Amino acid sequence: xxxxxxxxxxxxxxxxxxxxxxxxxxxxxxxxxxxxxxxxxxxxxxxxxxxxxxxxxxxxxxxxxxxxxxxxxxxxxxxxxxxxxxxxxxxxxxxxxxxxxxxxxxxxxxxxxxxxxxxxxxxxxxxxxxxxxxxxxxxxxxxxxxxxxxxxxxxxxxxxxxxxxxxxxxxxxxxxxxxxxxxxxxxxxxxxxxxxxxxxxxxxxxxxxxxxxxxxxxxxxxxxxxxxxxxxxxxxxxxxxxxxxxxxxxxxxxxxxxxxxxxxxxxxxxxxxxxxxxxxxxxxxxxxxxxxxxxxxxxxxxxxxxxxxxxxxxxxxxxxxxxxxxxxxxxxxxxxxxxxxxxxxxxxxxxxxxxxxxxxxxxxxxxxxxxxxxxxxxxxxxxxxxxxxxxxxxxxxxxxxxxxxxxxxxxxxxx
Amino acid sequence: xxxxxxxxxxxxxxxxxxxxxxxxxxxxxxxxxxxxxxxxxxxxxxxxxxxxxxxxxxxxxxxxxxxxxxxxxxxxxxxxxxxxxxxxxxxxxxxxxxxxxxxxxxxxxxxxxxxxxxxxxxxxxxxxxxxxxxxxxxxxxxxxxxxxxxxxxxxxxxxxxxxxxxxxxxxxxxxxxxxxxxxxxxxxxxxxxxxxxxxxxxxxxxxxxxxxxxxxxxxxxxxxxxxxxxxxxxxxxxxxxxxxxxxxxxxxxxxxxxxxxxxxxxxxxxxxxxxxxxxxxxxxxxxxxxxxxxxxxxxxxxxxxxxxxxxxxxxxxxxxxxxxxxxxxxxxxxxxxxxxxxxxxxxxxxxxxxxxxxxxxxxxxxxxxxxxxxxxxxxxxxxxxxxxxxxxxxxxxxxxxxxxxxxxxxxxxxx
Numbered sequence: 155x156x157x158x159x160x161x162x163x164x165x166x167x168x169x170x171x172x173x174x175x176x177x178x179x180x181x182x183x184x185x186x187x188x189x190x191x192x193x194x195x196x197x198x199x200x201x202x203x204x205x206x207x208x209x210x211x212x213x214x215x216x217x218x219x220x221x222x223x224x225x226x227x228x229x230x231x232x233x234x235x236x237x238x239x240x241x242x243x244x245x246x247x248x249x250x251x252x253x254x255x256x257x258x259x260x261x262x263x264x265x266x267x268x269x270x271x272x273x274x275x276x277x278x279x280x281x282x283x284x285x286x287x288x289x290x291x292x293x294x295x296x297x298x299x300x301x302x303x304x305x306x307x308x309x310x311x312x313x314x315x316x317x318x319x320x321x322x323x324x325x326x327x328x329x330x331x332x333x334x335x336x337x338x339x340x341x342x343x344x345x346x347x348x349x350x351x352x353x354x355x356x357x358x359x360x361x362x363x364x365x366x367x368x369x370x371x372x373x374x375x376x377x378x379x380x381x382x383x384x385x386x387x388x389x390x391x392x393x394x395x396x397x398x399x400x401x402x403x404x405x406x407x408x409x410x411x412x413x414x415x416x417x418x419x420x421x422x423x424x425x426x427x428x429x430x431x432x433x434x435x436x437x438x439x440x441x442x443x444x445x446x447x448x449x450x451x452x453x454x455x456x457x458x459x460x461x462x463x464x465x466x467x468x469x470x471x472x473x474x475x476x477x478x479x480x481x482x483x484x485x486x487x488x489x490x491x492x493x494x495x496x497x498x499x500x501x502x503x504x505x506x507x508x509x510x511x512x513x514x515x516x517x518x519x520x521x522x523x524x525x526x527x528x529x530x531x532x533x534x535x536x537x538x539x540x541x542x543x544x545x546x547x548x549x550x551x552x553x554x555x556x557x558x559x560x561x562x563x564x565x566x567x568x569x
Numbered sequence: 570x571x572x573x574x575x576x577x578x579x580x581x582x583x584x585x586x587x588x589x590x591x592x593x594x595x596x597x598x599x600x601x602x603x604x605x606x607x608x609x610x611x612x613x614x615x616x617x618x619x620x621x622x623x624x625x626x627x628x629x630x631x632x633x634x635x636x637x638x639x640x641x642x643x644x645x646x647x648x649x650x651x652x653x654x655x656x657x658x659x660x661x662x663x664x665x666x667x668x669x670x671x672x673x674x675x676x677x678x679x680x681x682x683x684x685x686x687x688x689x690x691x692x693x694x695x696x697x698x699x700x701x702x703x704x705x706x707x708x709x710x711x712x713x714x715x716x717x718x719x720x721x722x723x724x725x726x727x728x729x730x731x732x733x734x735x736x737x738x739x740x741x742x743x744x745x746x747x748x749x750x751x752x753x754x755x756x757x758x759x760x761x762x763x764x765x766x767x768x769x770x771x772x773x774x775x776x777x778x779x780x781x782x783x784x785x786x787x788x789x790x791x792x793x794x795x796x797x798x799x800x801x802x803x804x805x806x807x808x809x810x811x812x813x814x815x816x817x818x819x820x821x822x823x824x825x826x827x828x829x830x831x832x833x834x835x836x837x838x839x840x841x842x843x844x845x846x847x848x849x850x851x852x853x854x855x856x857x858x859x860x861x862x863x864x865x866x867x868x869x870x871x872x873x874x875x876x877x878x879x880x881x882x883x884x885x886x887x888x889x890x891x892x893x894x895x896x897x898x899x900x901x902x903x904x905x906x907x908x909x910x911x912x913x914x915x916x917x918x919x920x921x922x923x924x925x926x927x928x929x930x931x932x933x934x935x936x937x938x939x940x941x942x943x944x945x946x947x948x949x950x951x952x953x954x955x956x957x958x959x960x961x962x963x964x965x966x967x968x969x970x971x972x973x974x975x976x977x978x979x980x981x982x983x984x
Contacts, residue, residue, distance in 0.1 A: 351803065354804070370802060372802070374848055382953075384955065385768065385956055386860055387767075387835065387929035387931070388767040388928075388955060389769070389955075391827055391835055392828070393953070396824070398820055398838055399824060402816070402821050403817070405814060405817040406814065412806055420801065420805070420806055423813055424848045424851065424852060425843055425847070426813065426841055427842065428839065428841050432858075433860045434839060434860060434956075435837075435839050435956065437838075443848045447802050514802035514804075515802040538797075538799065538804065540800035540804075541850065
């Protein structure tokens with residue numbers, strides 16, 4: 155009888171797929187891809203994926219949120235489905251691995267199981283979720299799938315209404331369809347996702363596989379310091395109320411407080427703008443984008459309070475007004491112990507080193523964790539670049555990850 | 570015989586003019602004016618001025634740089650001309666006083682001298698210079714007038730080529746005309762300009778008239794800190810190279826160094842932008858606009874060196890690259906001792922308190938100082954707002970300033 159632990163993915167076939175997909179929306183430098191969700195290149199990538207699914211003799215499914223999947227019936231009728239997947243969209247000028255690797259590996263797992271004629275206690279489905287990266291909304295397809303999509307999010311989406319409407323029109327989707335794409339959780343056995351780490355921890359530790367223990371919570375604020383617009387030549391330094399000084403003091407304090415008091419958290423100030431924004435006018439308003447991430451609800455709340463206190467202190471020190479606008483929150487999401495065990499066991503069986511890791515980035519697994527046991531595995535990223543054409547992982551690591559996904563999927567029901 | 574020291578301006582007539590001019594390009598709030606150079610409102614203001622000149626029986630002159638003037642022949646043929654003036658253009662959404670008061674007071678001085686039939690050793694000319702504020706180039710009309718206009722400045726003007734070309738076309742001007750608008754310095758006796766202070770020093774000192782001793786030098790740089798764009802969730806704080814931290818440390822250092830070591834200087838960081846500028850990406854590049862001003866060439870050079878050194882230290886501290894781009898320089902401009910004496914004497918004769926002041930803002934008098942004795946007098950600004958509809962001066966102070974201008978102009982040749 156066939157022993158499923160002897161199965162391996164077809165690395166050459168996966169490589170061919172990876173190369174073909176990388177050409178779709180390839181950036182000018184040839185290193186990355188530009189496939190923002192529901193844009194022309196992303197839709198082309200989905201057509202290509204649909205053809206690969208059908209060419210492999212799998213059942214093609216496209217739900218009303220545009221989520222594309224290839225399905226393999228490999229269990230008794232009425233058995234639940236184990237989902238494997240990720241996303242085919244990219245950030246603008248992104249990398250070839252982020253999302254794409256997870257979808258292609260999922261498809262490859264199904265082909266291997268299909269060819270081996272393996273019977274499992276669950277069906278398998280390789281799924282590509284819509285707009286993971288947030289060109290439009292962020293985790294859009296997986297939230298719709300999990301029944302967590304919010305009408306308000308669609309009303310004022312991250313990328314703007316116009317972009318969302320144009321994207322849906324291009325893809326032949328509708329808002330009603332998005333809201334109706336809910337999959338019945340009782341039909342799901344779980345969700346597994348292979349992804350690149352997008353950070354240096356596996357590489358620095360010399361470890362092959364990261365078993366994701368949790369996905370960080372993310373919270374974002376617009377923080378605004380308000381001073382007074384004065385003529386920069388005629389107003390003595392002593393009497394100025396320069397909003398830029400509040401933003402500067404706060405930026406330095408954020409880094410200091412996170413590093414000293416919250417070593418497992420991160421924070422970023424990724425945007426900063428001065429108003430009115432002229433060489434010869436003292437900034438009246440400094441508006442900055444603050445994002446903070448923490449692996450647990452407790453440290454999340456303490457980090458948030460500590461940073462808002464730093465904003466208050468910076469405003470006070472420089473005689474400025476302060477406004478903080480809460481923009482949104484994803485709570486930290488623990489990964490399923492069942493999924494973590496399946497991934498760790500698969501790595502061990504393949505002789506690959508593994509370590510638990512918190513994911514600092516958001517992923518579709520967050521949405522899925524609310525409705526079924528969800529898990530993720532990471533492979534090492536080289537050079538530290540992410541969301542960039544310079545994003546790179548060794549092909550050997552990609553193959554290892556796909557094999558761990560295969561073993562975790564086929565061995566998922568093991569005790 | 571008429572004693573010129575008994576002459577006073579007609580405050581009611583000046584008030585009518587001031588009210589009428591304030592309606593041209595009035596801002597929505599009714600407090601300010603929006604008259605960017607060679608825009609529709611500015612051109613309308615110039616037509617209005619031309620009519621007032623002609624209605625007053627003065628000679629209207631419009632040179633090939635668009636400078637408008639009213640001229641009073643009140644001296645023997647071949648005598649030189651004492652210019653009085655300022656500018657009718659404003660910054661976008663600016664105030665009613667900046668520039669306008671100086672032009673209207675100049676016109677009023679000519680009308681008073683004309684009505685009195687006063688004979689002077691020089692002719693008088695009330696002049697409105699084109700684009701003082703720099704919507705297009707900055708000090709454009711006065712630089713053209715002084716023969717200091719630079720072909721390079723016209724090639725890449727501060728407001729962009731398109732804006733310059735459109736403005737010239739609207740006004741019926743040409744670049745050749747700008748370059749040919751030079752006035753022969755031998756025909757000039759001097760230049761006097763009345764202006765609001767745009768700062769709080771006269772108000773704080775309780776003094777009516779500022780006798781400008783020098784116009785500060787202005788130097789500007791684009792300063793760029795270069796780090797690395799990393800994923801803000803997956804990159805540990807310790808390994809980031811966040812360009813925003815360099816900009817923040819530099820911003821705080823600029824204020825500290827200027828206040829501690831250069832008490833007679835000012836510096837401003839009025840623009841700051843992060844690239845790529847996303848919530849979830851560590852800033853790769855922080856680009857800021859640095860402007861510094863000093864009253865003397867010596868402190869100017871030391872200030873510049875000290876601030877560039879601070880930029881270097883901030884970059885070093887945060888592991889960043891640094892690029893500094895020199896954008897332009899106006900050397901500090903001392904005002905003519907003759908003009909300063911004439912203004913101080915006029916204030917004393919009128920029983921008004923006066924004090925010497927350095928102008929922290931640039932003015933057309935800078936251009937004129939290169940070709941003739943030039944002087945400026947300031948009146949107090951209330952509330953500290955400048956380049957804003959909230960700009961405000963007491964009418965009593967405006968009348969005082971106009972009378973000092975009248976006395977300084979008529980008494981300019983006194984020993």
